[in-house]
């Protein structure tokens with residue numbers, strides 16, 4: 216079984232000192248959980264070097280919050296996948312809704328980023344999710360299928376063999392409003408079903424091995440319920456990943472689901 220994955224997305228928060236203090240508290244605790252789960256943290260890009268350095272040899276890995284779809288050249292302000300790879304980043308988020316909505320990243324651009332990350336030997340984490348209006352209009356599946364299809368069009372279905380999908384309903388991000396268990400299960404299942412339906416044969420179907428993580432107002436109080444859902448293979452944590460105790464408890468909740476599976 217593939218290990219569940221927990222990602223802390225620090226968004227645009229932190230400082231050299233705050234990062235150091237946070238990592239100092241996280242590392243010893245999180246290292247104990249690695250037998251059961253994979254853990255990554257995604258700091259803002261100026262701190263990638265600091266975090267990669269602090270996490271070297273700990274087993275906890277670093278991810279980037281975004282990446283350029285271009286390999287190099289005149290793209291002021293952008294960071295390429297090969298630069299991230301050189302720093303030993305393992306993951307890169309692509310298509311986070313804050314990038315799609317605030318910085319007008321199209322699904323086509325997101326797919327190009329997905330490809331760039333894979334070409335650099337890293338694992339893309341494709342974020343998908345619907346806005347409140349889209350859910351109200353009954354368009355959740357359609358929106359997410361379009362987001363997935365853009366990646367299939369770019370790299371083929373096989374691209375999901377070396378990738379992660381993060382389902383993040385936009386209306387649940389940073390709002391304290393968590394999606395209900397049934398809503399989460401149903402969308403995660405729909406993602407698998409859609410990818411499976413695109414596969415020409417069972418052998419070429421990446422959907423069952425694919426890690427689909429949930430993000431949106433996860434905290435230490437609701438983590439266990441979410442992570443115990445059969446279709447959820449981990450979490451993408453925003454605000455709560457900035458608090459050491461919270462992130463440790465969330466990590467423990469995820470690790471406990473593996474313990475439960477092993478002992479069943």
Ligand SMILES: O=C[C@H](O)COP(=O)(O)O
Nearest residue numbers: 224388389431432453454
């Ligand atoms: O990347 C993380 C997600 O956007 C979730 O953020 P949040 O946990 O603050 O709601």
